[in-house]
Amino acid sequence: MASALTVWERRRQRLRERAIEFVLLVAAASSVFVTLAIVAVLIYESLGFFSSVPITDFLFGTVWTPLFSNPQYGILPLLGGTLLSTFVALLFVAPIGLVTAVYLSEFASPRVREIIKPILELLSGVPTVVYGFFALLFMTPLLQTFIPNLPGFNILSAGIVIGIMIIPYVASLSEDAMRAVPNNLRDGSLAMGATRLETAVRVVLPAAISGVAAAFILGISRAVGETMIVAIAAGQQPNLTLDPREPAATITAYIVQVALGDLPHGSLAYQTIFAAGLVLLLLTLVFNIAGFWLRHKFREVY
Amino acid sequence: MSITSTLTDGRVAGRAADSEFVRRLKRRRTNETVFICLGLAATSIGLIALAALMIDLAASGYPRLTADFFTNFPSRRAGQAGILSAWVGSLLVISVTAFIGVPLGVAAGIYLEEYAPKNIWTNIIEINVSNLAGVPSIVFGLLALGLFVYGFGTGRSIFTAGLTLALLILPIIIVATREAIRAVPWSLREAAYGVGATKWQVTQDHVLPAAVPGVLTGVIIGISRALGETAPLVTIGALSFIAFLPPSPVSADFPFISFAWLFEGFTVLPIQAFNWVSRPGDDFQSNAAAAGLVLMAITLVLNGVAIYFRYRLRKKLQW
Structure with missing residues (x-):
């Protein structure tokens, strides 16, 4: 037999094991520190901002002109731009994403699905700056042939291209949720004489609805945080409007616009981007929590 | 009313229900075909967008790639x-x-x-x-x-x-x-x-x-x-x-x-x-x-x- 380890070797090995476990724990905990650091930085700089601008002016003001000589700090125009572009994206992606998901999950052959899904998922891997180019120089001219007076920068084309970007989130994740529905539900429905479409719409979709909703919410959260597409194609003037044909700035586009100029560190204008970022983080947090909750619920069904 | 006539009535009613069923079945099958076409169209929108994006990029960028x-x-x-x-x-x-x-x-x-x-x-x-x-x-x-x-x-x-x-x-x-x-x-x-x-x-x-x-x-x-x-x-x-x-x-x-x-x-x-x-x-x-x-x-x-x-x-x- 091979010689057993001596006491010292054993002790050294145990120490080594402990050290490795500690290092791994630190790595895992680092992700929590990242989150804490994000929240701390945003709140710290925002506190500086809110000490000179009343929070009510910020939340309810309808004019956002922080770089003008008579600055006003109402976030509503930026928030409106963000929500409007997200809404356009959602209107575009909802029917396409849902029908694609039902089709791929219930009708397409496994072979077709195996080929199409990775290609669709490429849509979420395209660099956003390329999407911005596409929105400004392809989508906008295309839309201008239908809507003659459409300005060169507008929320509509940015929103549609964001919609294209989130097709994989919505379609692919919804499809996963629908395919997780056990086959005996389908078999039961088909045995009762329902067609495949009826089975898909009345049995599979309701059974997978929380997963599908989670997929949509994840897509919305992506759309809210999308930056380059709106910064390039939607124009950068804050504009409180409900008309997607007009140009408007979003929260993210404003941050980019300010960051491109060289603002002195610690100035009020510098702090505005952190206050805007805090609003953005809270907005996406709400969607992420909703999505997380829905996914959790969806996991408990079967 | 005689028993036979009741039977015939029932049969006629049954035949009417049959034809109603057949008519609906046809519609349901048509719906399904329509949906499959829709599904193909929706799926290809994503693919077309990807293709349009790449063609558009290539058309205006390729000549510069020296x-x-x-x-x-x-x-x-x-x-x-x-x-x-x-x-x-x-x-x-x-x-x-x-x-x-x-x-x-x-x-x-x-x-x-x-x-x-x-x-x-x-x-x-x-x-x-x-x-x-x-x-x-x-x-x-x-x-x-x-x-x-x-x-x-x-x-x-x-x-x-x-x-x-x-x-x-x-x-x-x-x-x-x-x-x-x-x-x-x-x-x-x-x-x-x-x-x-x-x-x-x-x-x-x-x-x-x-x-x-x-x-x-x-x-x-x-x-x-x-x-x-x-x-x-x-x-x-x-x-x-x-x-x-x-x-x-x-x-x-x-x-x-x-x-x-x-x-x-x-x-x-x-x-x-x-x-x-x-x-x-x-x-x-x-x-x-x-x-x-x-x-x-x-x-x-x-x-x-x-x-x-x-x-x-x-x-x-x-x-």
Whole structure:
């Protein structure tokens, strides 16, 4: 037999094991520190901002002109731009994403699905700056042939291209949720004489609805945080409007616009981007929590 | 009324119901056919958009893709401008990202899957990872601006950019590592434990080698995402006009290796493309298209490799 380890070797090995476990724990905990650091930085700089601008002016003001000589700090125009572009994206992606998901999950052959899904998922891997180019120089001219007076920068084309970007989130994740529905539900429905479409719409979709909703919410959260597409194609003037044909700035586009100029560190204008970022983080947090909750619920069904 | 007539009435009624059923069945089948066409149309919208995007990029960018384009610095004249500083910058930033992000993410994934006890702290870390994945990238840029650039004083440098992108792709790598490790069967671990291996020996010598392809897939997807990321680098102040290269990491004199490049200003491919696309004039926009085309090519290659890995994995994964 091979010689057993001596006491010292054993002790050294145990120490080594402990050290490795500690290092791994630190790595895992680092992700929590990242989150804490994000929240701390945003709140710290925002506190500086809110000490000179009343929070009510910020939340309810309808004019956002922080770089003008008579600055006003109402976030509503930026928030409106963000929500409007997200809404356009959602209107575009909802029917396409849902029908694609039902089709791929219930009708397409496994072979077709195996080929199409990775290609669709490429849509979420395209660099956003390329999407911005596409929105400004392809989508906008295309839309201008239908809507003659459409300005060169507008929320509509940015929103549609964001919609294209989130097709994989919505379609692919919804499809996963629908395919997780056990086959005996389908078999039961088909045995009762329902067609495949009826089975898909009345049995599979309701059974997978929380997963599908989670997929949509994840897509919305992506759309809210999308930056380059709106910064390039939607124009950068804050504009409180409900008309997607007009140009408007979003929260993210404003941050980019300010960051491109060289603002002195610690100035009020510098702090505005952190206050805007805090609003953005809270907005996406709400969607992420909703999505997380829905996914959790969806996991408990079967 | 006689019995026979009742029977006939019933039969007639039955026949009417039959024909009603047949009529409805036909409609239901038509609905299904219509839906299949709709499904094909909806699915192809995504594919058409992808094709339109690439054709549009290629049409306006391809003529600019000459050798000079790769070896020239940016210039005020669109025809002479190139992406030398941009692709060198991208390469250096992504090396820093991989150097920090991959070990950190893989280690975190190993801990969560192999070591973590089931308790509230583990739960917090898990929820945190999935939440971090949903944080918009520009918020990471704000973190970097407030904490790294001004807090730690690392400046608007390659190091700051690489670190920021590493944090950004951390959740992707953690999740991929966990999934890959979870797919390794328990029998493998039990066999190793059975002959007296310690936990780390089991992990290092048996679990990790089996999980490598899955981890690699996640790493590639993460790197591809980091390469295309623009917004967080705009906030930390990547410059778009850099007409010099950072100092070389290797030199002929002692000590042969220099890390001065880490703290140089930089630009990257997406930033360069963004700068060109926001300038007026077709010339600069075809430069933007050409830079975008290079980016797309890298993205497609990386994603293609990842898809291939995943495909091979699924075929091989019959333990």
